[in-house]
Amino acid sequence: MASLRERFTNYLNGDNFVSRLLGKAEEKTGIKKYYLATGSLCSLGLYLIFGYGASLVCNLIGFVYPAYTSIKAIESADKKDDTQWLTYWVVYGVFSVVEFFSDIFLFWFPFYYLGKCAFLLWCMAPFxxxxxxxxxxxxxxxxxxxxxxxxxxVVSDLGGQALNTAENVTRQVLQTLTSSRSLLARDGGQQALPSTSHSKEQ
Incomplete structure (x- = not known):
């Protein structure tokens, strides 16, 4: 527990987005960053248990910060952080698929969204x-x-089938358009003939 608390304190005192945000709040309120962070986490935990819209809040936590950090990782020269966040998104995707089926049975559980939020925070934790x-x-x-x-x-076979289907559909569409143009041109010529002959007689 002491080691976890020490890691938490080091993270709050480090150079990161959360630390800078809490630093500004500390300057305005005079309350230390550690108490602001623990109070915010406790309030968030209670909201995820009893609050309305806990699912949306939980999904935002699992998406917004990782998406922001992923963009920064893409734009940075260091590729180590790219691997870190690519790994997170793979796990997040697998978890989303599993959750789609398990959510039917677990959404009524009072600590479900709190546990989900804790899991996502653990997945994106900076260690x-x-x-x-x-x-x-x-x-x-x-x-x-x-x-x-x-x-x-399987993916290669599906890709080949999709390409063949697209080619066949494109070919049929082009044939249909060509046939339609030919019919329109022929009908237009036939309709123009009587008026031409009539004008000559006059």
Whole structure:
């Protein structure tokens, strides 16, 4: 517990977005960053248990900050942070698929959104043993290495079928347009003939 508290304190005193935001709040209120952070976390936890719209708040927590940090990682020269946030998004995607099916049974659980929020915060936590790294290395990567050849084959077959279908549809559309133009041109010529002959007789 002491080590976790020490990590938390070091993070609040480090150079990051949360630390700078809490630093500005500390200057205005005179309350230390540690108390502001713990009070905010407790309030957020209570809201996720009893508040209205907890699902939206939880999803925003799991998306907004990682998306912001991912953009910064893409634009930076260091590629280590790219790997970190790509790993997070892979885990987030797998979790979203699993949640789609489990949410039917778990949404009524009073601590569901609190647990989900804690899980997402653990996945994006700024240390090497965060949830994304552990879940990816222990579960997702072994599954991928075991089945990736089969998945690649299926994706390749589906891609080929989609390309053939697109070519066939395009060919049929072009043939239909060509036939329609030919019919319109022929009908237009036939309608123009009587008026031409009539003008000659006059």
């Amino acid at each position: 090497s043993w965060n949830g994304s790294q552990i879940i990816y290395s222990r579960f997702i990567l072994p599954f991928f290495l075991k089945h990736h050849q089969t998945v690649d084959s």
